Amino acid sequence: MYELMILALLMRWPMHGYLIGSVMNDIMGPHARVSHGRLYPLLAKLEAQGLVAAFAATGDRNQRTFQITAAGRERFRRLALDPTAVHGDPERVFWTKFAFFGLLAPAERLMLVERYLTYCRDHVQHLTGQLAELEGPLAAQGFMTPAQRGWIVDTMRHFIARWRLEIDEVERWRREHPDGGPAAAGG
DSSP states (O other): OHHHHHHHHHHHSOEEHHHHHHHHHHHHOSSSOOOHHHHHHHHHHHHHTTSEEEEEOSSSSOOEEEEEOHHHHHHHHHHHHOTTTSOSOHHHHHHHHHHTGGGSOHHHHHHHHHHHHHHHHHHHHHHHHHHHHHHTHHHHHTSSOHHHHHHHHHHHHHHHHHHHHHHHHHHHHHHHOTTOSSOOOOO
16 A cells, blocks of 8 residues: 555655655554655555656755656556555545546546445445344354454444445445546646
8 A cells, every 4th residue: 555655645746755754654643654664665566566656855965856657657547546455454545546536537537436335245244234134143053152252243333323324434435536536637
């Protein structure tokens, strides 16, 4: 996911490594941080692959500024659109891609939204079915105490509620942007 974020940030304008890390950390929140020990080797790898180019910044600081290459733009698009290209927490991956929707065409945004809605609905359907089993036939078997079952039931209800919130939020966006939103901003 870090690669996707770096390329997405560089789609807008060249940035030095410290600023890339700072923006990434702002997006990820207080508990998931990209360290300099992870960021700079990744930038070096992207540079070696020809996805970004580095140049010395002007001024009294010895900073390198990175800019995306044509190959990097193609890689960003592949990472953004391929559901198997970015691994990790599916919710975090979707919302990271969502943060950069302005770089995608409206039809591409709609495709990602529909794919994610299907994913969320599948989770609700699965958990609802499992919950019905746990509260029905499996409860009668007595293989766990009512308290043990209660904790599991509460946990499953929590996850169902979270997935429904995801669905509600994404469907709200889709209702507000039935055509996928404004044209891509380029970069």
